[in-house]
Amino acid sequence: MGDGMTLSGVLLVLVPMCCLMPGNCLPTILGGLKVEQKTFYGVTNFSTFLLNSSSGILFLGAKDAILAVDTNNLKQPPKKIDWVVPEEKRKSCVGKGKTEADCNNYIRLLEFQKDGHIYVCGTYAFDPQCAFLHVPSFTLEKTEDGALRMETGKGKCPFEPSQRYTAVMADGILYTAATSNFLGTSYDISRATGPEQERVRTDQSINWLNDPEFVSSALIEQAPDSNPTGDDDKIYFFFTEMAKEHDLYTKVPRVVRVCKSDVGGMKTLQRRWTTFLKAQLVCEDKASGQRYNILTDVFTAQHSPGDPSSTHFYGLFTSQWEPNDISAVCVFSLFDISKVMDGPFKELKKTCENWNSPETVPIPRPGQCLNNDLKAQGFESSLKLPDKVLTFVRDHPLMENSVTAAPLLVRKGIKYTKLAVTLMGEAEDRRGAVLHLGTDRGELHQVAVANQNATLLQEIPLFSPEEPVNNIIMHQGRALVGSPQSVAEVQTEGCALYSSCEVCARARGVGCEWSTEDNTCRFTLTDPGSGDVVDEALKKCNSQGRCDPSTKWLKVSPGLQILLPCVQLSPRPCSWEYPPHRHTRQHHSDLAVTVTEENLGSYVCTCQEGGPNVRDPTPCRRAAFYLHLEEPNASGSFGQNGNRHHLAIYVLLFFVGLVCGAFLLYFLTLKKNSSRPGNRAPDNLLSSGKEQKLLCSSATPQSQSSSSLVSDGFRSSEKQNGKTTSTTATTLLSSQGNGGPHANSYSGGSRVSSNPSNGHSLYGNCDTGGSGLKLNSEILVANALGGRTGDWRRPDLGEKEPGEGNGADELLGARKTGLEDEFVSLSEFQAPLAPCEESSI
Structure with missing residues (x-):
């Protein structure tokens, strides 16, 4: 059903944002695709876009500010209006339990009025307020006494900055779907402005709205020359709510229709909608049984300009039951929605709590918009509708049938946040559409859709991964893409944007064809024929077919x-x-x-x-x-450059080791000469009460009467019950040398030595705590210094040969001398010494 071809070649990468001053922008060419990006110093949290299509001025609603950006010249500094909350009101908001960040004025609504003004509403520290923006001077209107002209924004703008809402302007009258109280527990779809007696809203019943998350709204105007029945204009609202008709805790996407001329009932449904009807939207792939039940965004497009009946709604969905990110796009026609709205009603029987179709429907049909036929019967206004019709509407807002569609595309592992659509070809010869999808990681994806086949064209990174795309507006072949911090302008229309034959071939279904004469992608009215048109186009590029990828x-x-x-x-x-x-x-x-x-x-x-x-x-x-x-080649040399680099490093380390060995040998020779009796340091250097740090040498002490402590210790060591014991006078402890806790560590400026032959460290850190003694060796120094701490055991020297003398005394003296020579240059340290704990090998 879909074509998941990825963009061949190098992925288009946008240079990170660097515009820090107002008016600066970053132009970038991405494989022939021109992208301009703009950030604004000191202004953040962009949430609302409003475009003046005639002038190209883009108005941005942000935190405590409103900006005006010229999309024809992004290098020009934007105009700015500051609209902040007074300090007293901010403190009052914080005192009510809200955070400092939320107690600002987040501009959430920007809509043009009939007189050319812009109606501006902000959260205003959880007390929504609205003002009037004079476009020519770009200032907020003030009263005669110089104060800002404001009016309440309750029911027009959310209280909380992150709450979902939608609004649309029809003939200068604002229709909104938003929360209507401070706690965010009451929801309304209302006519929010206009004459007070004509302001209507939803009935406070969970049958009408049940914890909704509003997404989008659209006005469908009836052209007088193509409206022989005199049908009224309609406003559609899209949202997700909890389904009361289901037993399970299930979210369901909905579409609601109200009529522009509805002013409520005379007795029943006073100041309430009399035309409120809602239906369920079903985005489901019947073959796999996968259903997508959470609506994220909706884009409205007329497939034939000037013909409202050709309107289609492109819905962006995700799934409540999918543990990972998943996104789907389904398209619903206005014809299908109208057909469901004119169908049977759903009813909840009080006896068994099951929804059923009501047996009788009163006349005139409940929820019907005014038309010439109703006016001829004497119903010129909703105020004249009979009570039985209004009562039926109040109790039966939900339709029996659902508006169903199969997904055009599904992406797993990716979360799409916004959607815009470019229709390809003329109205009489539509060749499909290109979907522009914003992600939660600051990317813009372009997908070509022809009939039921979807083909991924490009994936364009625009913002940092922390900046989700929250706005997309199409304007003159460009996409104005917004994030909470930045704005980007991307060329989107025209086959010439696809600079390679492979990308152009993937867009063959929407009318693009590669010209081998000038190596450009052009739009064509030539019928691509039947079969897999993308596969055939790819073969003309000497590329692998869509379903025949190269290994x-x-x-x-x-x-x-x-x-x-x-x-x-x-x-x-x-x-x-x-x-x-x-x-x-x-x-x-x-x-x-x-x-x-x-x-x-x-x-x-x-x-x-x-x-x-x-x-x-x-x-x-x-x-x-x-x-x-990955193996070496036949000649025995390394086949990869990385292996050659490793060999060079090994050779270099070998020569460095030779040099270090020479210096070590020279150092040991000097030490052996300095350890003669004439150069011996006095014993009191090791017995003074002054507190000092004892540093270990990187060399092993040597003497004439004993071999290396390293060799002795490891030859005679054993492992018993998880610990290492030794039968020599000196106990050697080791830790794992490969990144172990003592490997390559420092204490007091002395480096830890390690034995490269067995991978174990011969020296480690030892801290005696309050005594101030720190040993960088795991030799039990105290045992070799006469047993001041701990119990020193006499080593087993075997039988003594005649004339050999006292071997034990000589061995002890020699090793004590070696240790004294080792620390001869150090200051005195405090006694007694505490032995280091043994660590397992």
Whole structure:
């Protein structure tokens, strides 16, 4: 059903934002696609866009400010109006339990009035207020005494900055869907401005609105020359609410229709809508059974300009039951919505709490808009409707049937936030549409849709990943894209934007064709013919077909974790064929692989797709990979530049080791000469009461009567009950050398030594706490200094040969001398010494 072709070649990357001063912008060329980006110093939290299409001025609602940006010259500094909350009101807001950040004035509503003014509403520290913007002077109107001219914004603008709402202006009258109280627990769809007696709102019943999240609204005007029945203009509201007709806690997308001339009833439904009807929107792929029940955004487009009956609503959905991000687009026609609104009503029987269709419907039909027929019967206004009609409308706002559509595209692992649509071709010869989808990570995706086939054209990064796209407005072949911090302008219309044959081929379904004469992509009215038009166009580019991808060979190594991509725009599932092994996991349509020698080989992704009016899915190969090990070539040299670099590093380290060994040998020679009796330091250097830090040498103490402590210690050490013990006079403790807790650490400026032959550290840190003694060696120094701390055991020296003398005394004296020589240059330290704890090897 969808075509998930990704953009070939290098991914278009936008340089990070660098515009820090007002009026500065960043022009960028992305593969022939011109992008201009603008940030504004000191102004943030852009939430509302309003475009004057005739002048190209874009009005931005932000925190405590309103900006006017000339889209024809983004380099020009914007105009700015500050509208802040008085300090007393801000403190009162904080005192009511709101945060400092929320107690500002967030501009949430900008709408043109009939007289050319802009109606501006802000949260105003949880007390919504509205003002009037004079466009020529770009100032807020004031009263005669110089104060700002304001009126209440309750029911017109949200109280909280993050609350969802929608509004539309019809003949200078504002229609809104927003919260109507401080706590955000009351919701209204209302005519918010105009004569006081004509302001109507919804009935306070959960049958009408049940915890809604408002998304979008649209005015459908009837052209007088194409409206023979005299039907009234209608306003449509789109939102998601809790479904009262379902037993489960389920969210359901809705569409509500009210009529512009509705002024409420005379007795029943006074100042309430008498034409309030709502229906469920169903975005579902029947083949897979997947339903998308949360509405995120709606874009309204007339497929034939000037013909309201050709209006289509493109809805952006996600799923309540999907644990990960998933986005779908479904399109609903005005004809289908009108058909459901004219169908049967749904009723909840009080006896069994089940919804059923009512048996009798009064005349005239409840919820019907005024037309010539009703006026001929004497119903010139909703005030003249009979009570039985109004009572029926009050109790039966929900329609029995649903407005259903199959998704045009589905993207898993991606969260789309905003949607705009460009219709391709003339009204008489529509060649599909291009969907412009903003993501929660600051990207703009372009998807071509022809009939029921969707093809990914480009993925354009615009903002930082922390800036979601929250506004998209189409204007003169450009998309004005907004985030909470920035604005970007992207060229969107015209086949010439697709600078490569492959990208142009993916847009073949919407009328684009590659010209080999001048290497450009052009719009054409030539019928692409039947079959897979994208596949045929790709073959003309000497590229692999859409369902016949080339196999990519990947050099891997055991233990490597890789993600094999398989982009799919269809709601149908994707599956992988690969060598049977457990070290694989499918993430949406992609496949995560942990490489082993057993799972090398071919990996093929096949997705189920369907064409126009085709219910049975057809398989399509979307990606193919072959994994093989990275090995040296036949000559024995390294086949990768990285291996050559490793070899050079090893050679360099070898020579550095030789130099260091020479210096170490020279140092040990000097130490051996300085350890003679004539150069011996007095014993009181090791027994003074002064508090000092004891530093260990990187060399091992040597003496004539004993071999190296390193060699002795490791030859005679054993491991018992998880600890290392030694039968020599000196106990050596070690820690894991490969990144262990003592490896390559410092104490008092002395480096820790390690033995490269076995990977264990011979020296570690030891801290005696209050005594101030810090040993950078794990030798039990106190034992070798006469047993001042702990119990020193006499080593087993074996039988003594005749004439050999007291071997134990000589060994003790020699090793004590070696230790004294080791610390001869140091100050005295406090005694007694505490032995270091042993650590397991």
